[in-house]
Amino acid sequence: MLHLALHAVTVADxxxxxxxxxxxxxxxxxxxxxxxxxxxxxxxNQFPHPQFLSEPLLMNPR
Known part of the structure; x- marks a missing residue:
C-alpha cells in the first residue's frame, strides 16, 4: 500500500x-x-526600441 502511495506521488510530481x-x-x-x-x-515604423513592447508581458504574465 505504501509503495502504491509513493508511486502515485512520484507520478504526480x-x-x-x-x-x-x-x-x-x-x-x-x-x-x-x-x-x-x-x-x-x-x-x-522606425520605432525607438522594440524591447519595451514585450516588457509588460514579462512583468505581468497571466
Whole structure:
C-alpha cells in the first residue's frame, strides 16, 4: 500500500514538472513571438526600441 502511495506521488510530481515546463516554454515562445512582432513593427515604423513592447508581458504574465 505504501509503495502504491509513493508511486502515485512520484507520478504526480512528474506530471506537475511536465506541466510547469510546458508553461515556461509556452510563455517563453509567446514572449519571443511578441519580440519578433515588435522588431517587425519597429522596422516598419522606425520605432525607438522594440524591447519595451514585450516588457509588460514579462512583468505581468497571466
Amino acid at each position: 512528474r506530471f506537475t514538472a511536465i506541466l510547469c515546463n510546458c508553461r515556461k516554454i509556452f510563455i517563453r515562445d509567446f514572449v519571443e513571438l511578441v519580440q519578433v512582432d515588435a522588431e517587425r513593427f519597429a522596422s516598419l
